[in-house]
Amino acid sequence: MGLLSKKDAKLITDPLTDNNPITIQVLGICSALAITAELKASIVMSISVLFVLGLGNVVISLMRNIIPSKIRIIVQLIVVATLVIIVDLVLKAFAYELSKTLSVFVGLIITNCIIMGRFEAFALGNGPWKSFLDGIGNALGYGVILIIVGFFRELLGSGTLLGFPVLGDPIGSPETGPTGLYGLGYENNGFMLLSPMALIVVGIIIWVQRSRNKALIEEN
Amino acid sequence: MSKRTDSNSYTMIFAVGMVLIVGALLAFLASSLKPNIDENKRIEKQQNILYAMGVNENDESSATFVSTTVAGDEFKKYIKKQLIIEGTNTFEDNQAYLIDVKKEKSKAKEGGVRRLPLFVGEKDGKTFYVAPIRGKGLWDAIWGYVAMDENMVVQGAYFDHKGETPGLGANIKQRYFMDDFIGEHLLDASGNFKGITVAKGNNDAINSDKEDHEVDAIAGATITGDGVSAMIKSDLRLYVSYFKTLKK
Numbered sequence: 001m002g003l004l005s006k007k008d009a010k011l012i013t014d015p016l017t018d019n020n021p022i023t024i025q026v027l028g029i030c031s032a033l034a035i036t037a038e039l040k041a042s043i044v045m046s047i048s049v050l051f052v053l054g055l056g057n058v059v060i061s062l063m064r065n066i067i068p069s070k071i072r073i074i075v076q077l078i079v080v081a082t083l084v085i086i087v088d089l090v091l092k093a094f095a096y097e098l099s100k101t102l103s104v105f106v107g108l109i110i111t112n113c114i115i116m117g118r119f120e121a122f123a124l125g126n127g128p129w130k131s132f133l134d135g136i137g138n139a140l141g142y143g144v145i146l147i148i149v150g151f152f153r154e155l156l157g158s159g160t161l162l163g164f165p166v167l168g169d170p171i172g173s174p175e176t177g178p179t180g181l182y183g184l185g186y187e188n189n190g191f192m193l194l195s196p197m198a199l200i201v202v203g204i205i206i207w208v209q210r211s212r213n214k215a216l217i218e219e220n
Numbered sequence: 221m222s223k224r225t226d227s228n229s230y231t232m233i234f235a236v237g238m239v240l241i242v243g244a245l246l247a248f249l250a251s252s253l254k255p256n257i258d259e260n261k262r263i264e265k266q267q268n269i270l271y272a273m274g275v276n277e278n279d280e281s282s283a284t285f286v287s288t289t290v291a292g293d294e295f296k297k298y299i300k301k302q303l304i305i306e307g308t309n310t311f312e313d314n315q316a317y318l319i320d321v322k323k324e325k326s327k328a329k330e331g332g333v334r335r336l337p338l339f340v341g342e343k344d345g346k347t348f349y350v351a352p353i354r355g356k357g358l359w360d361a362i363w364g365y366v367a368m369d370e371n372m373v374v375q376g377a378y379f380d381h382k383g384e385t386p387g388l389g390a391n392i393k394q395r396y397f398m399d400d401f402i403g404e405h406l407l408d409a410s411g412n413f414k415g416i417t418v419a420k421g422n423n424d425a426i427n428s429d430k431e432d433h434e435v436d437a438i439a440g441a442t443i444t445g446d447g448v449s450a451m452i453k454s455d456l457r458l459y460v461s462y463f464k465t466l467k468k
Contacts, residue, residue, distance in 0.1 A: 037387025037440070068231040075238065082242050089249050093256035096264065096288075104383050104390065154387070157440075193388060193440035 004133070011133040015141030018216065021114045022145040023206045028114040032146055033198035035108065039162050042150030046143030048105050050136065051087075053115050056080050057135030060123035067124070076119040081110050114142055149201045157192030263288050265317050266295040271378045272365035273298065273341045273348040283378075283395050301340040305462050307333050321354045321363065321455075336458055341367070348375055351459055355451025358443040359383045362392065366456060370466050372406040374416070379448065389444030400427045400435040406456060408433070413460045415453035418445035 004012075021027045035041045059079050060067075067075050088106050091099035109115070118138050123131040154160055159167040159182070168180010170188065177183065191197055210216045225231075267285035270276065275298050277284040286294050295317075302316035316337040328334035339350040347370065354363040364379035379392040391397055401416060408414045419434040420442065427435055437445045 035386050037385065041386035066225065066234070068225045068234050070226070070231050071235060075234075078238060078242055082246065085246060086249060089253050089257075092260065093253040096260040104386055107383070158387075188439075190439045 008130065008133055011130060012137035012140065015134075015137040016144060017141075018213065020141045020145065020209075021117070021138050022142055022202060023209055024216065025117070027117050028112055028142055029199070029202070031108045031112055032149060032202060033195040035105070036146055036150040036153050036198050036201075037157065037193050038154045038160075039147065039150040041104075042143075042146040044101065045105050045108070046139070046146050048102065048109055049112060049115070049142055050139040052080065052083055052109050053118060053135040053139040054132055055135075056083055056115060057118055057123040057131040058128045059083070060119045061126060061128040061131035064124050064126075072124065073116070073120070076116055077110075080115055080119070084109050114138060145202065145205060148205060149198055152201055153192045153197060156189050157197075159188050260288075262318065263291045266291045268365050268378050268380070269317060269339050269341075269350050270294055270298060272350050272367040272376045273343060274367070274376050275341075275343060278395070281395055283393065283398065298341045298343055299339050300342050303338045303340065305336040305338060305459070308461075310462065310465075321352050322361070325354060334458070336462075338459065338462065346375075349459075349463075351456060353451045353455035355447050355454065357381050357384045357392075357447040358389050358441075359385070362444065362447050362451065364448075364451070366401070366452070368406065368456075368463075370463065372413075372456075372460070372463055374401045374404045374406065377401040381444070384444050385441070388438065388440040391438050391441065392444055392448060397435075397438060403430040404435065405431050405433065406452075407460075413457050415449065415456065417449045420445075 015021055018024065022029065022032055031045060035045050056079060060076060063075070063079075084106055088099065088103070091102065118135060122134045126134070151161070154162075155166070159165060159170060165180075167186065168178065168182045170178055170182045225234075267288070270291065271283070271285055275286060275294060277286055285291070299317075301312055302314050303310055304313050304316050304319070317339065319335055319337045321337075324334045324336070337352060341348040341350060348367045349370070350365050350367045352363065352365050354361065356362065360382035362379065362381040362384065364377060366374060366378075367376040369375055377398050379398055381390060381392060384390045384392065404416050406413060406415060414433050417434050418437045420437045422432065422434045422436060424432065424434070424436060
């Protein structure tokens, strides 16, 4: 990262590893379990959050000296809601197909606690460039976990990745019967499609991460 | 710095100012983009109706509409008649596809007479009757268009949703689910309306039995599937009397 100073680079790399918003701060769990049943939705959500968090952090950071502290949470909420609605309207008018794919995510983005959390914890106290990097870093950290969870849930739950049947065809044609792994008696685990499994997958990620870096384990 | 932003009057002025600016901005955007958005929705309705009767650009697995640029012309070409059924009256109206099913449903709830749009299309010498349906999924509205022949045997279906769970309920708009409906009978052998149920455990995943009034459900999407069954039952039932008149 030659372009960024060491400190700035840390803003991006930290949330990817030792200060991950999902596995360490345990924020954004609600959307992590809502939309990770398939990989494509995870990717779309990650990109949307990247956009909103990067831009939102900059806007809040620019306004940080004029926002009255008594109503700052509501102001943050209005900023993120306005951003999301503007994007939604513009997409509806000029990229209708895309907007239909994204419409599900609009509500989830506005209520995503990572976004409010970063506004509150970082953008209110730092300049726009740093806030932008922090937003991008956290969104990437969030996205990585989302994509990992989405990968395993879609692979084990539906036997597909991005909609492609990678494990063979569970039904197959009447003549040949199931193909691929299914021919050997493998079955999809329907439980992976239900939300609780998202939490369990996140739990496993947290376990792996903390066993590799003991410093992350809290006392007691 | 003692914060001037802490005073009550500043907070009030800031709040009012922010609401005014944001409100004006959003109102301006919404009203200036409205014509574009309405046009997109109009074209989408035409695409949906055409999709249900099999006029689409599907390849092997994905569901693809005819492109937006030709939707208007294709709609004129394939849809021969647009009917509105109002009580016992039936009349033609070439704007019938713009009828808002949601409004008509709430009108009926308040005791009014619901206007039922029905689109009569012709393709390859076959006549299709396409009807819109609308209901509730798990999170929000779901709707669709069902194309039938004169015996109320489904010839094609298109479903869509506002906010069902991606990967689960949202899959009602996937080909593997919608195509299961093709060939299913809405009437039972004696001609009574029975509908089609999205059923768990009907042991017919490839849907070879077309007269069981059941299609295979999507795992993890029980409530959305029940919503599909319910909207088919409640909305298509209303068309039965029209189809009876076709037999005479």
